[in-house]
Amino acid sequence: MNLFGKKSYYSLDGNERSKKNDRRRAKSEPSIPDGMWIKCNTCKAIIYKKEVTEYKLCPNCHAHFRMSPAERIGITLDEDSFQEFDANMVAKNPMDYPDYEEVIRKAQKKSGIKEGVVTGRGKIRGFDTVIAIMDSHYMMGSMGSVVGEKVTRAVEYATEHRLPIIIFTTSGGARMQEGIISLMQMAKVSEALGRHDEAGLLYVTVLTDPTTGGVSASFAMLGDIILSEPKALIGFAGQRVIKGTIHQDLPEGFQRAEFQLEHGFVDRIVHREKLRDELGRILRLHCPQGREEA
Amino acid sequence: MSDAMKSVGIARMIERPNTKQFIRELFKDFMEFHGDRLFADDGAIVGGIASFEGTPVTVVGIQKGHTLEENLKCNFGAPNPEGYRKALRLMKQAEKFHRPVITLINTAGAFCGIGAEERGQGEAIAKNLLEMSRLKTPIISIFIGEGGSGGALALAVGDTVWMLEHGMYSVLSPEGFASILWRDSSRVAEAADLMKMTSGHLLENHVVDRVFKEPEEGLEHNLSYTTDQLREALRETIPELMEMEQKELLQKRYERFRKFGEYAE
Numbered sequence A: 001m002n003l004f005g006k007k008s009y010y011s012l013d014g015n016e017r018s019k020k021n022d023r024r025r026a027k028s029e030p031s032i033p034d035g036m037w038i039k040c041n042t043c044k045a046i047i048y049k050k051e052v053t054e055y056k057l058c059p060n061c062h063a064h065f066r067m068s069p070a071e072r073i074g075i076t077l078d079e080d081s082f083q084e085f086d087a088n089m090v091a092k093n094p095m096d097y098p099d100y101e102e103v104i105r106k107a108q109k110k111s112g113i114k115e116g117v118v119t120g121r122g123k124i125r126g127f128d129t130v131i132a133i134m135d136s137h138y139m140m141g142s143m144g145s146v147v148g149e150k151v152t153r154a155v156e157y158a159t160e161h162r163l164p165i166i167i168f169t170t171s172g173g174a175r176m177q178e179g180i181i182s183l184m185q186m187a188k189v190s191e192a193l194g195r196h197d198e199a200g201l202l203y204v205t206v207l208t209d210p211t212t213g214g215v216s217a218s219f220a221m222l223g224d225i226i227l228s229e230p231k232a233l234i235g236f237a238g239q240r241v242i243k244g245t246i247h248q249d250l251p252e253g254f255q256r257a258e259f260q261l262e263h264g265f266v267d268r269i270v271h272r273e274k275l276r277d278e279l280g281r282i283l284r285l286h287c288p289q290g291r292e293e294a
Numbered sequence B: 001m002s003d004a005m006k007s008v009g010i011a012r013m014i015e016r017p018n019t020k021q022f023i024r025e026l027f028k029d030f031m032e033f034h035g036d037r038l039f040a041d042d043g044a045i046v047g048g049i050a051s052f053e054g055t056p057v058t059v060v061g062i063q064k065g066h067t068l069e070e071n072l073k074c075n076f077g078a079p080n081p082e083g084y085r086k087a088l089r090l091m092k093q094a095e096k097f098h099r100p101v102i103t104l105i106n107t108a109g110a111f112c113g114i115g116a117e118e119r120g121q122g123e124a125i126a127k128n129l130l131e132m133s134r135l136k137t138p139i140i141s142i143f144i145g146e147g148g149s150g151g152a153l154a155l156a157v158g159d160t161v162w163m164l165e166h167g168m169y170s171v172l173s174p175e176g177f178a179s180i181l182w183r184d185s186s187r188v189a190e191a192a193d194l195m196k197m198t199s200g201h202l203l204e205n206h207v208v209d210r211v212f213k214e215p216e217e218g219l220e221h222n223l224s225y226t227t228d229q230l231r232e233a234l235r236e237t238i239p240e241l242m243e244m245e246q247k248e249l250l251q252k253r254y255e256r257f258r259k260f261g262e263y264a265e
């Protein structure tokens, strides 16, 4: 229950964020005026915290708040079916970036996980699948060596065991502190997905808020089936960068899931409460005959 | 000035020889082909077929101009999705006819604009990464100037990746790095040093496999000094890659990119 992306993994405690953090927080991250109440940054409603269910939706406007991998596993996989891969993989400092170790320590503390993605295998409605879930609370889900390696290994595992893979993406882009090595991760994950594809196996992407930069220009856009949560921000370039390049205002709803659907880059927008059912149905429809009742 | 900043300055010089000049120097009978067959022709990507000392090849590169007028035609070397899709179309054509592909890279990055997003810049780059990684014909990628992030990588998933002495390749510009990570745009030189974006550093960490010397007087004054070395390298490498078993070629390309990453377990 990591609604607020701070403190320990399962904490729902209120906390005091600085004003600066409030300004920088994206729309889909609720603010927390005190321990009992939260404010939805989409509809501005003040919500009694207990009204927010495990799906992490605004009870007033149904805004999809950001989730942690543990929460995502809870609403997606069959109970106790998850087996994690590479849980202890941690970053090194390929560029000798000053204080990277400290940056990592803070991100670990904030998110409660060791790196920006959790990978493993489990079952959805009885169907086996490999799964990777990124976490925007960990350095904005940026992709460095560990994210690239864990996702690549998960894909390779899926290829080897002839399993589908589902990736929940959320990322601000490359892990800049790892320099060019972070860029290479885009090629690494993509080539592994190429082999999974050649093997005739199913890859489903679930785009969640936000999916931008290097992740959007690699595995996020390579799914056989691309689902998205409503209103998720999805795009290659950041909005500030685009504004700085073209000196124009951006249209309403630019780069949101609905925009991507309209432009043909997303198969379906799926409300979070229906996601498990839809994924289950997709897995079932890709299952060889005779395993329908699995 | 630091070596890194010096290279950044040289790589970005408006006089720096561009893709079309390299094509003229290195290949014969170049025929430019246009369009992605889906939306438009992107002037930022130049591609087509040519002969390299008798061997038919496909050449695809990112084009920058020397004047404002030229740059308006090629969008300052910032490709749109249709440019990446044209590049992929020509690479798939090369695969069909079993021609080696030579890519020439020189871009500050993929274009950031409304239309680019509407037409799927991310999807276009992603598709190139995946398809290049399994293209059943050799790919030689050469960084001739700037190599900005995903927009450069989208043409650089090669069997071998080369770079000119003053080329550069990075996950974002040193200006972007300084302003995003340090919120201090005056620290550009420090960022350039830290980012290890010069040919020497990139050779050290195997992001590039070979570096080609540039003349003292500047590449724009003596292009053949460097293209002579490139020609010799191509003369050696093209047959080597063409003779390789397809399975081995693809396995080696896979391993070339699979190895990147530093982590502890």
Ligand SMILES: [Zn+2]
Residues within 6 Å of the ligand: A040, A041, A042, A043, A044, A045, A058, A059, A060, A061, A062, A063
């Ligand atoms: Zn709301």
